[in-house]
Amino acid sequence: MRRAIVLACAALASGLTGAAPLPAEQEARAHRLAQSLRCPVCQNQTLAESNAPVALDLREQIQAQVAAGRSDDEVRAFMVQRFGDFVLYEPPRTPQTLLLWLGPFILLGGGGLVLWRRLRPGAAAVGPDREAAQDQAERAGEGA
Numbered sequence: 001m002r003r004a005i006v007l008a009c010a011a012l013a014s015g016l017t018g019a020a021p022l023p024a025e026q027e028a029r030a031h032r033l034a035q036s037l038r039c040p041v042c043q044n045q046t047l048a049e050s051n052a053p054v055a056l057d058l059r060e061q062i063q064a065q066v067a068a069g070r071s072d073d074e075v076r077a078f079m080v081q082r083f084g085d086f087v088l089y090e091p092p093r094t095p096q097t098l099l100l101w102l103g104p105f106i107l108l109g110g111g112g113l114v115l116w117r118r119l120r121p122g123a124a125a126v127g128p129d130r131e132a133a134q135d136q137a138e139r140a141g142e143g144a
Contacts (some may be wrong), residue, residue, distance in 0.1 A: 022067055030066045034059050036090075039069055040083045 022030060031048060037058070039050035047055045047062070058079070065075045079087045091097050 020021045022063055026066050027063075029072070032061070033062050033066070035074060037062075037076070037079055038087050038094055040087055046057075046089070 021027070034048035035046045037047045039045045039047050039052055039058075041052045041054050041056045042050045045055075047058050061078075062075055065078065070078075076088065085091045085097075091100065093101055
């Protein structure tokens with residue numbers, strides 16, 4: 001009796017839940033899916049990396065769905081239905097996420113424009129520092 005309890009605890013501690021193991025191809029597919037989905041609890045960790053209890057449950061859910069013959073898109077759709085677009089590392093391109101996708105390019109373009117305007121030839125000739133330097137040079141020339 002005691003030996004059965006020890007074996008049961010060891011099986012639970014090692015992560016064996018009694019579910020039949022998947023064939024290698026399906027196991028690899030489930031792992032790829034878990035790597036492409038974000039853990040809803042952890043910050044910027046995939047389901048494959050996370051040790052949170054919800055991530056363990058979701059990995060089992062992914063394996064069950066893969067074993068049931070669901071496609072990758074169906075598994076992702078299930079996760080999005082349950083947790084929203086946050087669970088996807090690559091959010092869909094929709095009008096709501098347009099700024100998310102274009103924002104870095106807009107910021108880069110704006111920064112490049114500011115840099116170009118400050119560094120272009122003749123840009124320094126118009127500033128107040130240039131006028132102050134000219135006034136100082138004129139006064140120094142008058143005093144000589």
